[in-house]
Amino acid sequence: MRPRTPPSACDAPASCIQSAFWHRFTATAHSPIGCSPDLYGITIRRTPSTFARNALAFEDPTGTDHDFFAEGLRRAIYNYMHGLGLDDDVRSWFGRGRKRSVPATTVPRDLIARAPR
Numbered sequence: 001m002r003p004r005t006p007p008s009a010c011d012a013p014a015s016c017i018q019s020a021f022w023h024r025f026t027a028t029a030h031s032p033i034g035c036s037p038d039l040y041g042i043t044i045r046r047t048p049s050t051f052a053r054n055a056l057a058f059e060d061p062t063g064t065d066h067d068f069f070a071e072g073l074r075r076a077i078y079n080y081m082h083g084l085g086l087d088d089d090v091r092s093w094f095g096r097g098r099k100r101s102v103p104a105t106t107v108p109r110d111l112i113a114r115a116p117r
Contacts, residue, residue, distance in 0.1 A: 022073040024066060027056040
């Protein structure tokens, strides 16, 4: 498959997205979430630390598999930056090697194209 060039930042409607980065959620010791986890519905796991206690391990009561989404989102950003798989079903980026289904997207394919300029 030949890579497709990502839309130029000067091409409308592609100018809506000029750059992207995905960062996995982290509860940090001095953030509002780390200081008051009960307000955000998470539970901090107390783990021994021999150095700084910056990123805190936590339990997510929603049951979200953060590792599952991490790999798919990393692939999504990589593919967008390199113009790869832009016409592929995005579900293919998630769950490789895992027995878990990913629901189809509910966002229309032409959502950005229909956005006001």
